[in-house]
Amino acid sequence: MAIDGHESDDWPAARYVAPLLESHGRSLVLYARQLCNDAEDAVQLAFIDLATQSAMPQDPAAWLFRAVRHKALTLARSRVRRHRHERTAGEARAGWFQVTDDDALDGQAVVEALGSLDQIDRETIVAHLWGGLTFRQIGTLLDMSASTAFRRYEAGLVLLRKRVEQPCATKS
Structure with missing residues (x-):
């Protein structure tokens, strides 16, 4: 061709x-x-x-x-x-990704939680988790050091976990 x-x-x-x-x-x-x-x-x-x-x-x-x-x-x-x-x-x-019935996480909750993060933290998490980029590559991509990329990733994950894993309120 x-x-x-x-x-x-x-x-x-x-x-x-x-x-x-x-x-x-x-x-x-x-x-x-x-x-x-x-x-x-x-x-x-x-x-x-x-x-x-x-x-x-x-x-x-x-x-x-x-x-x-x-x-x-x-x-x-x-x-x-x-x-x-x-x-x-x-x-x-x-939406940032398509949710299937067999997903373990609530996709909409993750999308909303990701949307609430700083753009840099969000980019770092997506590039590493779903993109498979190393922190060195992310640092190059976002004009920061690899260690800063790692710190942003870690901090973003902490916030993401807090927002996604909030327990449901129970009535007694």
């Missing part, structure tokens, strides 16, 4: 884009969902950028998360400008 005039066999990006999409696609969409309403578009744009690179980035996962973050923030700013220009009401934000 020809892609932009290149046969896929001689196009270097064809060898690594599909495996990266398979291994990181869902976590990248989850990560982008906290930053914009067009998460799939942000991920697609990042993969297009990756495919046009002349060489594979040294750390493709971290590169993809940073690219998705940039694309998502750009898309979010564009949406705000467009809505302000059109003077339309904001759209309801999509």
